[in-house]
Amino acid sequence: MDDTPSYKxxxxxxxxxxxxxxxxxxxxxxxxxxxxxxxxLIKYCKTKLKNTDNEVKKVLxxxxxxx
Amino acid sequence: xxxxxxxxxxxxxxAVLEGSFPETFLITAEIASCDxxxxxxxxxxxxxxxxxxxxxxAVIWADKYKxxxxxxxxxxxxxxxxxxxILFEASVSFHERYGLKLNIxxxxxxxxxxxxxxxxxxxxxxxxxxxxxxxxxxxxxxLVPQKIGIISSSTAAxxxxxxxxxxxxxxxxxxxxxxxxxxxxxxxxxxxxxxxxQKCMADAARLDVVVIVRGGGGQADLQCFDSYxxxxxxxxxxxxxxxxxxxxxxxxxxxxxxxxxxxxPTAVADLIITRVKDFEDRLDSLTHNLVHGTQRLxxxxxxxxxxxxxxxEAAVRKEQLDNAYRLGIFIKGLKYSLKLIxxxxxxxxxxxxxxxxxxxxxxxxxxxxxxxxxxxAISSSAEAEAGDILRTVLHKGELTSTVEKQSRRxxxx
Numbered sequence: 001m002d003d004t005p006s007y008k009x010x011x012x013x014x015x016x017x018x019x020x021x022x023x024x025x026x027x028x029x030x031x032x033x034x035x036x037x038x039x040x041l042i043k044y045c046k047t048k049l050k051n052t053d054n055e056v057k058k059v060l061x062x063x064x065x066x067x
Numbered sequence: 068x069x070x071x072x073x074x075x076x077x078x079x080x081x082a083v084l085e086g087s088f089p090e091t092f093l094i095t096a097e098i099a100s101c102d103x104x105x106x107x108x109x110x111x112x113x114x115x116x117x118x119x120x121x122x123x124x125a126v127i128w129a130d131k132y133k134x135x136x137x138x139x140x141x142x143x144x145x146x147x148x149x150x151x152x153i154l155f156e157a158s159v160s161f162h163e164r165y166g167l168k169l170n171i172x173x174x175x176x177x178x179x180x181x182x183x184x185x186x187x188x189x190x191x192x193x194x195x196x197x198x199x200x201x202x203x204x205x206x207x208x209x210l211v212p213q214k215i216g217i218i219s220s221s222t223a224a225x226x227x228x229x230x231x232x233x234x235x236x237x238x239x240x241x242x243x244x245x246x247x248x249x250x251x252x253x254x255x256x257x258x259x260x261x262x263x264x265q266k267c268m269a270d271a272a273r274l275d276v277v278v279i280v281r282g283g284g285g286q287a288d289l290q291c292f293d294s295y296x297x298x299x300x301x302x303x304x305x306x307x308x309x310x311x312x313x314x315x316x317x318x319x320x321x322x323x324x325x326x327x328x329x330x331x332p333t334a335v336a337d338l339i340i341t342r343v344k345d346f347e348d349r350l351d352s353l354t355h356n357l358v359h360g361t362q363r364l365x366x367x368x369x370x371x372x373x374x375x376x377x378x379x380e381a382a383v384r385k386e387q388l389d390n391a392y393r394l395g396i397f398i399k400g401l402k403y404s405l406k407l408i409x410x411x412x413x414x415x416x417x418x419x420x421x422x423x424x425x426x427x428x429x430x431x432x433x434x435x436x437x438x439x440x441x442x443x444a445i446s447s448s449a450e451a452e453a454g455d456i457l458r459t460v461l462h463k464g465e466l467t468s469t470v471e472k473q474s475r476r477x478x479x480x
Contacts, residue, residue: 007211007346014353021360028368035361042354049211049347050239 007048010041077163084167088159091172096123097152107132107147111169125157125169135174142176143183145290149254154178183293190295190320199302203326206307211346212276212339214243216306218263220251225280225311225332232336240343245270251281251312256291264300271305276339279321280332281312292319301325311335431462448473 005013017038020026026034096111099122106129113121127135140146147153156173194200215233219226226246233242249263250256260279267277279301281292291297292312298320301308307326311334312319322328329335427437437444439458440451451457451470459466 011210011346011349011353014350014357018353018356018360021364022356024364024367026364028364031361031364035357038353038357042350042357045350046347049213049241049343051213051241 004044004048005041007045010045014038014041014045074163077161077166081161081163084159084161091156091158093154093156094169095152095154095178096121098147098149101148103132105129107136109147109171123167123169125171127171131172135171139174139176139179143179145179145183147174148290151179151290152182183290187293187320190293190298191323193295194298194302194320194324199299200324202302203304203308203324206305206326208307208326208342209275211343213241213343214273214275215339216245216247216267216270216274216277218247218249218260218267218277218279219281219332221246221248223251223281229278229280229311229332229336232333233339236336236340238340238344238347240340242339245274252291257294257296260291260294261296261300264297264304268300268304274306276307276309277304278309278311278335278339279325280335289319292321294320297321298324309335309338428462431460434462436461448475 017026017034020034021031096113098109099112099119100110102108107127109125109127111123111125112119136147145151154175155171156175157169157171159167160170161167191200217226217229219229230244233244247263247266250259264277267274271277289312292310301321301324308324310319310322310325310328311330311332312321313328313330313332313334318328327338329338431437437460438451439445439460440455445451445457452473453470455470457468457470459468
C-alpha cells in the first residue's frame, strides 16, 4: 500500500531504541541518530492515528475503485 | 345416494372433528411460515431427518397473539418466525369455508429456549469438530484498528450509534469505515449476512477489523445469529471479527466464534477506540522514556566528561605543584652550590696566597736561582764537575757559566 512502516513495526523499533537507551547500551555517537529516528516514528504513528482527511479520502477512493 | 352441498359436507366434518376433539392438546411443531395480518397465520410442520412428515395450518387470533408474542419474545429473545420450534396448546378447529386449522391458545417459551439451546449446542459442536470455532479468535487483534468493515443494515439504529461514536471520539482518532449492507433479521438475514461477510473477505487486505452490528432498539431476533453458515464465514475471515449483536441474555453462535464481542454497537466503538488509545498511551510512555533515557544518558555523559575535566585539572595542578617544588629544590641546590663555589673561590684565593710563596718565580725574585746542568736542574754540587757548562736561571734572564771548582758541602736544612 505504501512504503511507510506498519504500526507494529514502528512500535517495535521505537521500543528497541528506548530499550537500548534505558539499558545504556547505546553508543553516544549513535544516540542522536537513534533519538531522531524514534522521534520520527512516534510522530509518524501519531499522525497516522489522527490521520489527515486526505489519507482517509485516499483509502475511500481505493474502495470506490474496487466496487 | 343423497346429494349434499359442500357446505353441508363441511358442516358434517366440523361436527365430527369438533365432537372428537373437544379438548385442547399440547403439541410440538416447527414454524414453517408465519404471517401476521392482525391475526397470526402459521404453517406448522413436523420433520424427521429434515423431511416433512406432517403439516398443518394454525392461527393465533389477534387478541391472543399480542400477548403471546410479547411474552414469547421477552422470554426467548426471538420472535415467532420461520424455523423455530414451539410447544403450544391448541384446539382442533374446522371452518366450513377456511378448513382445518389449529387454534393456538398458548405457547410455552421454555421449550423453544431449550430447542434453541440444543440447536446452538449442535452448531457449536460441529464448529469445534471442524476446527472452526476458535479460528477467528486465534487471530491477533490489531494494534491499531482503524480500517473497519461494518456488516449491518444502513437503516439500523445500531449502525448509526457505531458510526456516531467512532466519529466523535474525544481523542480525535480517524477511522475509515465501510458498510457491507446486510439484512439483520428475518428469513433472509442468514443468507444476507453470509454474502456481506464474503464481500468483506474479498476486501480483507484493506481492513483491520470487521464488526457485525445489529439493530438496537427493542426488537429482538437473534435467531439468525445461531447460524452455522454465518459462523463458518466468520471463522474463515482473515481479520478479527467483533460481534456487536448484543443481547443481555444469550450468547449466540456468532458471539462464540467472533474474535471479540460487545453488548451494543456503542460498546463495539468503545472497544475499538480504547484499543487505539492504548496504542497512543504506549507511544506516549515510550516518548517519555525516550526523552528521559536520552537526558539521563547525555547527563551521565556530561557528568563523566566534567569529572574527567576536573580530574585532568587536578592532575595538571598536582604536576605543576610537583614541578614547582622540584624546581624550588633545584634552585635551592643551585643557590647552595653557588655558595659552595663562592667559598671554594675564597679558599682558592687564600691558597693562592700561600702558594705564591712557593712559586719558583717568587723565589727567584728574592735572589735565588736555578742551575741546570745538561737541561736538568741540579741541587747538589756533586752533580757538576769543573769544566762543566751550567745554565743559571735568574728572576730576570739567564747566565751561562763554566764550573771552576767543585766542593762538597752539607745540604741545607
